[in-house]
Amino acid sequence: VILPGAAYTEKAGxxxxxxxxxxxxxxxxxxxxxxxxxxxxxxxxxxxxxxTLPYDTLDALRSKLMADHPTFGRIDYLPAPASFDVGSLGKKGDLGD
Known part of the structure; x- marks a missing residue:
């Protein structure tokens, strides 16, 4: 099966x-x-x-995507980094020793 997909330069994404x-x-x-x-x-x-999928246009697909996953509507937004307790890294057993 060959699906003639467009290259990344040939589509909005x-x-x-x-x-x-x-x-x-x-x-x-x-x-x-x-x-x-x-x-x-x-x-x-x-x-x-x-x-049949209920998307007839790219706009309809993106609307559904952004409704289900609002993060995709936040273009160029940098999410807060995950944090962890650095002090716990030195405890015996935490690193498999």
Whole structure:
């Protein structure tokens, strides 16, 4: 099975970088040939198997994503780092000794 997915430069997307920031990327060029954006391929496949996804547009898909996971609506926001007790690292048994 070959799914003609568009390259990252050929589609709009949301990405999470290594800092945990959600970043938005815009399409630079249109996909070549019969290539489609990933969400459009999955939407078409869902219709073929009789389980049609309720997203007809990228905006509808993003609205659902952001409603279910509000973090994805916070573009370029840096989440607070996780904290832990550094003092507990020196206790015997904590590091497998």
């Amino acid at each position: 949301l990405y999470v970088n290594t800092e945990g920031r959600v970043q938005m990327a815009e399409r630079v060029v249109f996909p070549k040939g019969q290539a489609k954006e990933d969400w459009a391929i999955l939407r078409a496949l869902s219709a073929l198997v009789g389980q």
